[in-house]
Amino acid sequence: MEFNKDLEVQPVTGKANTRYRNFPMVPRVIFGAGSFGQLGEILMPHRKNSDAPMLFLIDDVFMQQELVSRIPRIFNDQIIFISAEEEPKTEQVDTIVAEIIKEYSELPSGIVGIGGGTLLDLAKAVALMLTNKGSASEYQGWDLVQKPSIYHVGIPTISGTGAEVSRTTVLMGPEMKLGINSDYTTFDQVILDPELLAGVSKEQWFYTGMDCFIHCIESLNGTYLNAFSQSYGEKALDLCMEVFLGDLPPEASRDKLMMASWHGGMSIAYSQVGVAHAMSYGLSYVLGVKHGIGNCLVFQHLQEFYPEGVALFNKMRQKHGIILPTGICKGLSEAQFETMIRVSLGMQPLWENALGKDWRKIISPEKLRAIYNKI
Numbered sequence: 001m002e003f004n005k006d007l008e009v010q011p012v013t014g015k016a017n018t019r020y021r022n023f024p025m026v027p028r029v030i031f032g033a034g035s036f037g038q039l040g041e042i043l044m045p046h047r048k049n050s051d052a053p054m055l056f057l058i059d060d061v062f063m064q065q066e067l068v069s070r071i072p073r074i075f076n077d078q079i080i081f082i083s084a085e086e087e088p089k090t091e092q093v094d095t096i097v098a099e100i101i102k103e104y105s106e107l108p109s110g111i112v113g114i115g116g117g118t119l120l121d122l123a124k125a126v127a128l129m130l131t132n133k134g135s136a137s138e139y140q141g142w143d144l145v146q147k148p149s150i151y152h153v154g155i156p157t158i159s160g161t162g163a164e165v166s167r168t169t170v171l172m173g174p175e176m177k178l179g180i181n182s183d184y185t186t187f188d189q190v191i192l193d194p195e196l197l198a199g200v201s202k203e204q205w206f207y208t209g210m211d212c213f214i215h216c217i218e219s220l221n222g223t224y225l226n227a228f229s230q231s232y233g234e235k236a237l238d239l240c241m242e243v244f245l246g247d248l249p250p251e252a253s254r255d256k257l258m259m260a261s262w263h264g265g266m267s268i269a270y271s272q273v274g275v276a277h278a279m280s281y282g283l284s285y286v287l288g289v290k291h292g293i294g295n296c297l298v299f300q301h302l303q304e305f306y307p308e309g310v311a312l313f314n315k316m317r318q319k320h321g322i323i324l325p326t327g328i329c330k331g332l333s334e335a336q337f338e339t340m341i342r343v344s345l346g347m348q349p350l351w352e353n354a355l356g357k358d359w360r361k362i363i364s365p366e367k368l369r370a371i372y373n374k375i
């Protein structure tokens, strides 16, 4: 969830008393089919000594796959397989960090995350928590991180979340699902190798890809929009249209979706997401529904807020024969509905971006309940 409270955003009109945030960007990126093969040489200058390993956190979907044999492991480097079945948790980060500290006599040279948003977020969080004391849950929020993380590299294997460019790592904590938003969170290096996307199932490709599409629609239709966000959002949207409504060959489709995700992430860095994300956050909190599919489940019912976006979404869904599950909220207790609505309405900047300063006059608990009932 890219809940971006750290913007003191006003539409950029050059008001003398407006304070603008100074955002970090990924300082190094390599793009191209097969670029994963350069990982060894990219890591080499960052190796401190033979006792300080590179740790590769990789989605366990790759366990039996050739990709693992291509990981440039030397000295005491370690490959750690992690399931992406569930979204990352602060407790999980704390456990991984404790194990690393126990096993090695000094800090690792770096952390390399290989996978989707789940693994990228875990890699960011582990890199941060190796240098910052306490539990990851203490840093959920904005700019609470005190010390720079260790060197960390992100290698996406599925495209859409924009986690590869963002300055947050979204974690489920004991009390809330919230990102560790900080200038130290952003990756030091990203490797964009479209070949790595080849094995993604059609459904998952669609759900995670729609996260990007929805980022664009919410950013471009938001009141926080400015030329920075618009320039990235429009490009990402064009790329999504080519990927999901065009007839591209598979290689071109992967290349373009990878860049759509990047631009979509950049677009929301300096603006904000909107209604679908606010509501999907509630779904995820109460039911554990994952980010991509959660956004789709909500977005299909948001004609009132994003008429053109929902029409396009339905066209894309039909073209690819995606049937969304139904009855997700059926049988939920009153208390569960209340929590879902409370969590969603708590996303104040998202609502304000979507509907303006008077958003409370437009949206009500009853209205949210009616939408959730349809899911």
Ligand code: NAD
Pocket: 001, 002, 059, 060, 061, 084, 085, 087, 088, 115, 116, 117, 118, 119, 121, 157, 158, 159, 160, 161, 162, 163, 164, 166, 167, 168, 169, 170, 196, 197, 198, 199, 200, 201, 204, 207, 208, 290, 291, 292
């Ligand atoms: P994911 O990492 O949860 O993976 C989804 C599924 O795809 C998993 O089953 C995984 O094993 C599989 N998969 C990934 N790559 C594959 C490949 N190449 N071949 C076959 N299967 C593959 O997916 P996601 O949608 O990218 O990430 C969702 C997570 O990202 C959520 O936890 C969400 O909170 C987070 N997120 C973070 C940000 C951010 O800015 N940090 C932004 C949006 C979402």
Ligand code: ZN
Pocket: 001, 002, 161, 211, 212, 215, 277, 291
């Ligand atoms: Zn998203």
